[in-house]
Amino acid sequence: MYRVDKNVYAYKCPKCGQLHYPAPMRCKKCGYRRYPEQEIEPNFQREGYKPWEKTPLKGSCKLLTYTRLWNLPIGFDQRYLDFGLVEFENGIRASGRLLVDKPKIGMKLNVRVGKIKEFYGKVCYGLQFVKS
Amino acid sequence: MKKKQLLKEKTSNGVRKVGVVGIGHTKFGNLSDYELVDIMAYASLNAMEDAGIDGGIDQVIVGNMGAGMLNHQTGIESALVSTLNLEPAMAELVSNGPASGSSAFKMGYMAIVSGMVDVVLVTAGEQMRRVTGWEATDFVATLSHPEVEYPYGLTLPAFAAMFTRAYMAKYGLTERQLSLIAVKDHLNAEKNPFAHVQLPVTMEGIADSCHASVVNSYVSEPLRLYHMCPVSDGASSVVMCAMDGAARFKKKPVRIAGIGSATDTHCVHNRKDPLDLKAVRLAAEMAYKMAGIGPQDISFAELHDAFVILELCLAEEVGFFEKGKAIEAAEKGETEVSGRLPINPSGGLKAKGHPVGATGISQIHELVKQLRSEAEKGRQVKNPKYGLAINFGGFGNNVVATILAKE
Numbered sequence: 001m002y003r004v005d006k007n008v009y010a011y012k013c014p015k016c017g018q019l020h021y022p023a024p025m026r027c028k029k030c031g032y033r034r035y036p037e038q039e040i041e042p043n044f045q046r047e048g049y050k051p052w053e054k055t056p057l058k059g060s061c062k063l064l065t066y067t068r069l070w071n072l073p074i075g076f077d078q079r080y081l082d083f084g085l086v087e088f089e090n091g092i093r094a095s096g097r098l099l100v101d102k103p104k105i106g107m108k109l110n111v112r113v114g115k116i117k118e119f120y121g122k123v124c125y126g127l128q129f130v131k132s
Numbered sequence: 133m134k135k136k137q138l139l140k141e142k143t144s145n146g147v148r149k150v151g152v153v154g155i156g157h158t159k160f161g162n163l164s165d166y167e168l169v170d171i172m173a174y175a176s177l178n179a180m181e182d183a184g185i186d187g188g189i190d191q192v193i194v195g196n197m198g199a200g201m202l203n204h205q206t207g208i209e210s211a212l213v214s215t216l217n218l219e220p221a222m223a224e225l226v227s228n229g230p231a232s233g234s235s236a237f238k239m240g241y242m243a244i245v246s247g248m249v250d251v252v253l254v255t256a257g258e259q260m261r262r263v264t265g266w267e268a269t270d271f272v273a274t275l276s277h278p279e280v281e282y283p284y285g286l287t288l289p290a291f292a293a294m295f296t297r298a299y300m301a302k303y304g305l306t307e308r309q310l311s312l313i314a315v316k317d318h319l320n321a322e323k324n325p326f327a328h329v330q331l332p333v334t335m336e337g338i339a340d341s342c343h344a345s346v347v348n349s350y351v352s353e354p355l356r357l358y359h360m361c362p363v364s365d366g367a368s369s370v371v372m373c374a375m376d377g378a379a380r381f382k383k384k385p386v387r388i389a390g391i392g393s394a395t396d397t398h399c400v401h402n403r404k405d406p407l408d409l410k411a412v413r414l415a416a417e418m419a420y421k422m423a424g425i426g427p428q429d430i431s432f433a434e435l436h437d438a439f440v441i442l443e444l445c446l447a448e449e450v451g452f453f454e455k456g457k458a459i460e461a462a463e464k465g466e467t468e469v470s471g472r473l474p475i476n477p478s479g480g481l482k483a484k485g486h487p488v489g490a491t492g493i494s495q496i497h498e499l500v501k502q503l504r505s506e507a508e509k510g511r512q513v514k515n516p517k518y519g520l521a522i523n524f525g526g527f528g529n530n531v532v533a534t535i536l537a538k539e
Contacts, residue, residue: 008280022280022399064406065301067293068353069285073270076285083290085401093401095294096284105301116284124283 006113006125007056010092014050021057021092057094060110060132061086064093066103075119084129086111096127108132150244151378151385152536154183154371155497160328160485163365164261168203169211172257172367176216179253179369184382189371190249192216192223195236195256197489201271203259212255222249229275230438231393231525232256233368233492234532238391240372250374256494257367258487268363272488275526277399289360291400291527292439293352298406299441300354303456307354309463311339313440314358314482316468321479323511326494328364328485361438364485368493370500386500389425389518390535392418400527409449412522415533416450423518423535427451430535431516432474432502434495436524438481443467446522447475450533469511477502477511492532495521499536 010019011034013027020027025034037044038051066084084098086109097116100109109129116126156178163171172194180186194209205211209223228235233256240252260268273287299305315335321327338348338358348356371381378385394414397403403410420426427450435450437443444458452473453461461467467475478484478498481491499519501507521534 021402022277065294065298067290067297067355068350069287069290069293070349070353071269071287071289071351072266072285073273073287074264074266075270081285083284083286083294085294085406095281095286095399095401105298126284 008113008125008127009054010057010090012053012055014052019055019090019092021094023052057088057092057127058111059089060108061088061129063098063103063105063107063109063129065105066098075117084109086129094127096129099128099130148245148247149375150241150372150388151375151539152370152388152496152500153373153378153381153383153385154179154181154185155500156180156182156369157326157494157497158367159326160364160366160487160494162261163259168199168205168257168259169208169215171259171365172208172212172255172369173215175257175367175369176212176253176255179255179371182383183371185371187218189218189221189251189253191240191243191252192218192221193236193240193243193252193254194223194225195227195232195254195489195493196225197227197229197232197258198271199259201274202263218253227489228530228532229525230436230486230488231492231523231530231532232489233494234496234521234523234534235393235492237370237492237496237534238393238532241388241391244372244374250377252372253369254372254493255367255369256490256492258489259365260363260487261365265363280399287352288527289352289355289439292360292441293355295406295527296354296439296441299445302407305444305459307356308339309459310355310359310440311335311348313437313443313462314338316462317437317440317443317476317480317482320469320477320511321483323508324479324484325508326366327479327483328362328366329483333358355439355441359440361481361486364487366485366487366494367490368497370493370496383504385539386503387537387539388534389537390419390421390423391533392416392422393530393532394418396529398526398529407445409445409528411528411531412446412449412524412533415531416520416522419520419533419535423537425518425535430473430518430520432477432513433520433522434478434480434498435475435522436481436491436495437476438486438524440482442524443475443480443482446524450520450522469513474513477507477513492521492523495523496534496536499534503536503538
């Protein structure tokens with residue numbers, strides 16, 4: 001729940017090449033199974049199954065829609081937060097923090113990974129969309 | 133003769149017919165002085181009284197989303213059976229987010245259709261006002277994806293707002309038009325004794341006057357306070373039975389004509405079209421098919437308007453109006469109680485309230501009340517034959533459609 005990795009990844013199915021975000025346990029296109037142990041334990045092998053390739057979500061994207069949220073859930077002490085839903089050039093879509101003054105649907109943005117929350121001293125990183 | 137009667141009570145494909153013979157409801161609002169199980173028991177007893185029974189329940193099914201988190205209580209289905217002294221009735225809990233109520237109803241239907249039981253009590257309830265608004269918002273946000281949505285602070289109002297923004301950009305809907313839906317819903321809720329907010333609301337108050345932006349401030353832009361439901365406590369309950377045994381109950385059964393449900397991607401961003409509410413469409417199609425009718429046969433509907441935009445979009449997805457056209461029908465008064473196709477005569481989630489787990493059964497309660505012509509003066513739909521309810525789980529990732537018919 002609290003991401004400490006400073007990268008956010010899309011996952012590529014080794015069989016058909018379909019990209020997923022977040023990682024599924026099974027490819028939505030061809031049904032190929034993913035074994036998460038392959039990403040965590042270097043020596044883990046499953047006969048007949050290749051590990052999924054992790055591709056960092058980066059580069060430019062297009063803003064599909066956005067909001068400024070004034071009523072925040074517990075754990076956030078800002079006055080408001082801006083969110084956007086974007087589409088990357090490879091077709092992957094994601095939601096994240098929007099750090100743009102005057103957002104407009106269809107505008108080009110860049111993505112970066114930054115701090116989105118601090119919880120009991122633990123920093124949580126996630127996607128931030130900034131002006132391109 | 134008995135055999136003939138039994139055959140008559142089955143549909144053409146041989147499935148056992150099921151009906152609702154009792155309904156119960158608590159007031160929706162702030163019930164934080166009471167225990168959740170007592171609230172649910174209150175609605176259950178009202179339903180049993182309405183059905184004219186004092187026991188004889190084979191199965192109890194409870195719909196609830198968050199008693200474990202909000203009330204620090206688990207096993208509420210067993211607690212409910214015990215407080216009602218209904219042992220040894222079978223009891224299970226069904227949880228499907230804000231669609232828990234309708235899912236519980238669906239399970240009750242399936243239990244009777246299977247032939248395993250004859251009489252089922254389905255009670256759904258939620259108590260959200262014992263925690264702070266921040267905690268309640270966080271609780272509902274736990275429906276979102278734990279890795280790529282929830283940690284960002286994304287909430288259900290934020291998803292609804294992003295959806296609304298995209299809808300506005302595509303179809304030209306305005307904030308003022310959204311307020312029209314809220315005014316209509318509050319007008320209906322004013323006459324509903326169970327409604328959380330029984331206040332008359334005017335366009336001047338929430339949209340047109342110079343003070344409107346203060347009274348009706350943004351929650352998540354472009355959605356304002358009066359564009360979304362209140363946080364409520366409450367419960368609703370129904371007694372369901374096999375139609376072949378319905379004669380022993382006090383009231384004439386209202387037949388369950390169709391039920392459908394469908395899921396969509398957990399992450400909102402993974403939908404091909406961010407404005408496509410596929411699960412709503414598929415659930416409704418399934419229910420229409422089972423009932424052997426189409427959207428043109430529906431007399432009125434209870435649609436899950438936790439955000440007023442959903443009243444419009446759900447009406448379009450279930451086939452009442454073309455995409456982008458629901459607002460025109462609303463502006464012409466077609467969705468008012470006296471209109472061609474009344475929507476949310478109860479006041480909807482918007483004004484009746486939304487104790488998340490309870491909402492589905494509350495919608496069924498309203499369908500039964502309308503089909504029995506028992507609704508209060510000023511909000512009774514004229515000669516209804518079929519009522520449709522859409523109960524929307526998550527942000528459209530698990531939806532249940534129910535069609536009830538007047539026998």
